[in-house]
Amino acid sequence: MYPTVDPIAPAGVTPTGISRRSFFRFAAGASALASLPILTEAHLAYADRPKFADPNKGIHIDANENPMGPSEAARQAMIAIVPRGGRYLFTGEEELAEIFAKQEGLSAESVVPFAGSSEPLHYTVLAFTSKDRPLVVADPGYEAPMWAAKVSGAPIFKVPLADPKGEAKHDVKAMLAATSNPGVIYICNPNNPTGTCTPRSDIEYVVANAPKDTVILIDEAYIHLCDAPRSLDFVKEGKNVIVLRTFSKLYGMAGIRMGFAIGRPDLLAKITPFGGMNALPITAIAAAKASLLDADLVPTRKKIIADTRLQTIAWLKSEGYSCTPSESNCFMLDVRKPGKQVQAALAAKDMYVGRIWPAWPNSVRITVGTPDEMMAFRKDFTAVMSGSTAGLVPPEMPRRLAKAPFTHMS
Incomplete structure (x- = not known):
């Protein structure tokens, strides 16, 4: 049998209109659970972002979004x-x-x-x-x-x-x-x-x-x-x-x-x-x-995203890093050290990568952005991994990301 889990997420994140500190803090009892919001990729990505960032600044490859926007x-x-x-x-x-x-x-x-x-x-x-x-x-x-x-x-x-x-x-x-x-x-x-x-x-x-x-x-x-x-x-x-x-x-x-x-x-x-x-x-x-009704939309965008993904993964592999064999607009990158440290160090450069799953603590999720965004990611990733990530965890990290979103119960 596999263990059940209790989904308790870190405090400090919120959808619009709810305190960042209170978003994931729910009191025990049925009444609290009845008010539990419908969580989306946007909420979960925002929950794990090491610090708040203006979405109009920096590079955001942390929420599996498509930067091309609507056709x-x-x-x-x-x-x-x-x-x-x-x-x-x-x-x-x-x-x-x-x-x-x-x-x-x-x-x-x-x-x-x-x-x-x-x-x-x-x-x-x-x-x-x-x-x-x-x-x-x-x-x-x-x-x-x-x-x-x-x-x-x-x-x-x-x-x-x-x-x-x-x-x-x-x-x-x-x-x-x-x-x-x-x-x-x-x-x-x-x-x-x-x-x-x-x-x-x-x-x-x-x-x-x-x-x-x-x-x-x-x-x-x-x-x-x-x-x-x-x-x-x-x-x-x-x-x-x-x-x-x-x-x-x-x-x-x-x-x-x-x-x-x-x-x-x-x-x-x-x-x-x-x-x-x-x-x-x-x-x-x-x-x-x-x-x-746009017959060309899917194949055109599929190729653009695939080409960018393949180029990025090929470069990471050439640098000695392993990635999951993705066929999507995201992949997991094994950074060979606590992923939260790398995530925080990149965030300090306004480069926001995806969250870390407890099952794979040394991996971070990377969303495929535009070709320019992924070139910028290469530069920042090289800088972060060539130096020490020690001391780059923001002060708020222990409070906001100390707990994984889902914790196994024995």
């Missing part, structure tokens, strides 16, 4: 829809779902738009886990599902990635063996933070061998960046699978918020009551529609 077609679509901003325009959501469903050969009823993919991720865990129905996740992996499980009171089983020095893929057999009655098995493909893909045959194995009432939650936030087979066919076949898609990554709409939950209508009906009925911003809908 030109998406920008023009948002501008054009603004005069109609006084209307709810619910039909826009229906049209967006229909466009996506037609492109993917799905029924429109199996697609529900949300403000990004964080909401349906959170709601799926709430709907299908409980104190008797655990959550199973990979380690290291995206932490947000564990926060939702904290709300539902579900035990959490963190299963180490298989072949961590190689493919760093989900260990699907171990995930199935972790508990006899999982409510949700979460697979992020490509995985955040490693950027690695789990083979299609392994995902098929999970879907075929999971208990009949277990929901397989497949997070495809980064799927457009790789060549791995997609998982939407499981939905077409009526499997107990919910697939998440977002416009935050390749499409460059992280700050605009749009995504989908795709699954059997009866499964989606269990997650939408948690928050899937609110009107979505018409600007986000317009931008998403324009993005889907």
